[in-house]
Amino acid sequence: MLLSTKGDYGVRAMIDLAKHAGEGPVQRSEIARRRQIPESYLDHLLAQLRRAGFVRSTRGPSGGHELAKPASDINLLSLLEALEGSLAPLGCLEPAVGEEATESICGQNWVWQEIYDEMRARLAAVSLAELVEHEREHERQAVISYNI
């Protein structure tokens, strides 16, 4: 499993913030309830997202969290890399600083390098705004099929 709950929860939370953008700060308890995320765990994810510059938080009563920039300016790749660290599927890819790739031994590297490049390109092409739009679309579908 490439993604842990951090990447999953973190993106869910960001979708929630994007959906309520322009309505003032959203409290973590609301996010946690709506997106089914443990509240005390969400704290740490929001802290990571704030440090990475995606979220702005305000304290005190009627405080909360909101997007630090428009949802269309946030792409899924940068978001996930902020939450998860590297998304490299193998250890050999993206070697540690000061080392060279040890390609001589790991014979499947070249395939995974291609897959990794494609994956990153695809993720970079998806914005948070698109994710929200997709969710809205999905909700409409659900309502229609419910009415039939």
Add this chain to the structure above:
Amino acid sequence: MLLSTKGDYGVRAMIDLAKHAGEGPVQRSEIARRRQIPESYLDHLLAQLRRAGFVRSTRGPSGGHELAKPASDINLLSLLEALEGSLAPLGCLEPAVGEEATESICGQNWVWQEIYDEMRARLAAVSLAELVEHEREHERQAVISYNI
């Protein structure tokens, strides 16, 4: 990290077997030495590969392991899935038996489903024979640059 050492070591071992196909059984100690894999750990990987039908083993003196079918008939996808289980990047994809996909909550599923499909197709298109050929090519390159 999508792949653990199992997938890495296992494929290395299979490349080694493919390279020495037709020369009789290869002993695990030789594989372990050439591919830098802990020998006692390699035991379990070979057992998995045998149960999955990729490797045939013979006991006794001058025993060892060899491919159960031609290297061109083995693709990287089936090999890695035998070693690692599912390669799904998210938990939500490929839900447990008897469950439906919980797409309503996880808003990035559709992107990952696309990436996962592409990934599997790419892996299925690469055969073990190609991996061996690639390694041979790489060795030739290394020798040439050494001679210059």
Add this chain to the structure above:
DNA sequence: CGATACCTGAGTAAAACACTCAACAACAGC
């Protein structure tokens, strides 16, 4: 029979994961 190999399952140290808890800091409103 005995040496040589594979085969199997139990065990284990270390890391990662998925959280929880407690103490603290800031701000709003009275």
Add this chain to the structure above:
DNA sequence: GCTGTTGTTGAGTGTTTTACTCAGGTATCG
């Protein structure tokens, strides 16, 4: 300026996975 509400931080913890090792067992060849 006090109080209560919210966010902030770091330490801690139980569980699971990883990456092995080890001790025995079994088949086979000579």
